[in-house]
Ligand SMILES: NC(=O)C1=CN([C@@H]2O[C@H](COP(=O)(O)OP(=O)(O)OC[C@H]3O[C@@H](n4cnc5c(N)ncnc54)[C@H](OP(=O)(O)O)[C@@H]3O)[C@@H](O)[C@H]2O)C=CC1
């Protein structure tokens with residue numbers, strides 16, 4: 152890996168403190184950083200290098216374990232207002248100074264962890280002082296945080312603007328779900344095992360569900376969240392990325408362009424939900440006040456920063472189809488929400504029943520089906536449900552489960568998503584980053600829903616009490632006799648389970 156300076160724009164902010172600096176420190180502890188490395192923090196707050204080291208590292212409660220003082224010496228800080236062009240000359244000379252002192256050879260990785268309104272401005276100003284230009288053998292890369300636009304039009308505009316100053320291969324759009332081990336493991340489950348892939352199509356799969364539930368509310372992020380909502384915040388990016396991993400065709404290689412090329416094809420095959428169909432295929436909800444485990448929880452509209460009468464959804468569920476050879480006719484169901492009973496993300500691959508039922512089922516005839524449940528979080532793992540004979544007279548079949556826990560595979564902690572993603576960007580590996588064209592396709596899919604929710608006054612926003620599984624009408628999205636959303640609480644251990652109300 153090349154020697155480099157990691158420049159965080161927005162270094163005094165929440166994300167830098169909670170995620171970025173702890174992740175980089177973890178890479179330092181694991182000796183995965185290059186020998187010649189420096190971190191330069193940039194934001195308006197007037198810190199000296201020493202004050203930044205104290206705030207971001209020595210007194211950072213999000214950094215676990217003992218702190219190695221050698222890391223603090225790699226941290227530097229430059230206060231500028233990124234809206235003012237003159238600050239960039241200061242950043243440029245500071246970088247040149249660091250190149251001299253730390254031998255970082257003019258290689259820079261710029262991380263934009265600022266309000267999204269600055270995503271177009273900072274690259275333009277960097278370009279003005281030549282910080283986007285590479286000399287012989289140098290690399291200059293740009294990581295940007297979501298949101299990548301607000302809708303299709305703004306996403307196209309953002310891409311166009313970024314690509315004016317940095318080539319697409321130098322732009323890393325971070326989606327932290329792609330850094331989760333179990334999201335990556337979806338590809339391994341499918342493509343490293345002879346038993347699953349032959350069944351992975353319309354002939355054997357009845358439907359697929361993806362649930363990403365959170366028990367928390369919007370907390371102090373009401374201001375941001377109200378201009379976003381569940382569809383933009385979770386579906387357009389994280390959930391559609393999970394769908395892409397489940398449904399894409401096998402890439403010819405495991406390299407960035409092959410995998411990202413297949414994901415693009417998949418996004419292009421999502422059948423658009425027309426505006427006139429939105430009420431039928433999409434459900435939106437907003438949490439209401441409720442008493443949960445003895446605690447009085449506010450409704451969304453009472454949260455700090457949320458305007459009175461807000462129509463922003465804190466829950467979204469969709470049914471859709473993928474129009475290609477493999478998935479013709481197979482419904483996909485995805486749902487996400489805040490203030491649901493638990494924190495869990497899982498994928499359920501629901502296989503078709505055998506064509507003819509020979510045996511009597513323990514529960515009832517229709518309920519014997521095979522399900523593969525991929526737990527993304529918590530208790531990462533894989534669970535296979537299948538029918539077995541109940542001991543005794545006759546042939547009575549009962550569903551049983553084979554349960555693999557990731558924790559059985561290794562004693563090592565599953566690394567934080569940011570650690571993996573930052574390391575990849577430092578190495579120049581974009582496999583786990585979203586490419587501009589895919590981001591646009593994902594927006595193309597959600598755009599009609601966003602527009603209908605905004606403009607069509609007949610589409611209801613359903614209230615749901617905090618601590619429940621969202622609006623009941625979302626149950627009706629799932630078609631089929633005795634088929635319903637799987638409750639992720641079923642396999643959580645007590646310490647992870649917030650489900651008992
Ligand atoms: N926090 C999170 O968990 C997540 C955040 N994100 C995204 O990451 C980005 C950062 O989020 P977050 O850290 O929460 O936001 P914060 O508001 O906590 O931080 C914003 C940062 O930008 C700096 N900043 C703002 N304006 C300027 C300016 N004109 N010049 C220089 N610096 C400026 C602020 O510092 P100062 O005031 O000192 O200038 C601060 O360091 C956002 O785009 C957000 O959407 C994405 C996923 C999760």
Ligand SMILES: O=C1O[C@H](COP(=O)(O)O)[C@@H](O)[C@H](O)[C@H]1O
Pocket residue numbers: 327365384385496
């Ligand atoms: O990007 C976001 O993700 C988090 C959920 O992430 P997870 O890793 O905890 O599942 C969500 O709370 C937040 O609203 C959203 O912006």
